[in-house]
């Protein structure tokens with residue numbers, strides 16, 4: 001049986017179709033579901049094993065990117081999300097989806113309604129859309145299994161990607177090994193420096209896992225590198241599509 005995947009969309013979502021395509025490539029069955037269908041109980045989150053919040057500009061990034069969808073999730077769908085997580089559901093947030101997960105409190109510590117961090121406007125004050133290098137870190141994440149220590153290239157496309165929290169939370173994040181991805185330079189070293197770090201993110205954080213490993217948020221876009229020809233250098237170098245592993249691991253962890 002193909003694993004059904006709920007890809008959540010609302011006004012301003014714009015990476016949902018690419019994300020659905022990535023899941024189709026790995027044999028899953030993606031369903032694009034509007035948040036209002038969940039609010040009206042026409043679709044039940046608990047019928048799925050995998051919730052994906054894709055990239056985009058939900059509600060025009062009004063207030064702060066991801067904020068309004070996060071409020072909808074924590075206020076109207078709280079019980080359903082809690083039930084979904086208690087049954088072992090997996091959550092993936094890409095770019096705007098990562099911003100939503102941080103603003104619900106689901107990342108970094110898996111606590112719905114307890115916001116512990118933010119993704120602030122990029123340090124340079126502008127939208128950055130280009131390829132970046134990421135190191136896959138050792139973390140509890142089921143989405144990154146088998147890739148720890150590898151450096152991959154994905155596309156970043158965001159205006160609010162600068163991860164920030166206080167010193168105490170940052171220490172806990174590092175102690176619990178929750179950093180799933182860091183921006184690295186050409187030598188593979190994590191960096192705070194522009195342009196290798198496109199946004200000035202603390203400790204070069206590009207993606208986070210929750211402590212159970214079942215919730216992942218990442219700023220750059222794995223769904224934009226699932227075919228070799230999506231890489232700008234594909235004619236010169238044979239670079240395997242380094243976004244695919246996220247979707248393969250997700251489906252495997254969801255029982256596919």
Ligand SMILES: NC(=O)CC[C@H](N)C(=O)O
Nearest residue numbers: 055056095096158159160
């Ligand atoms: N590609 C995206 O998901 C962008 C996220 C958000 N709108 C930002 O600019 O930061």
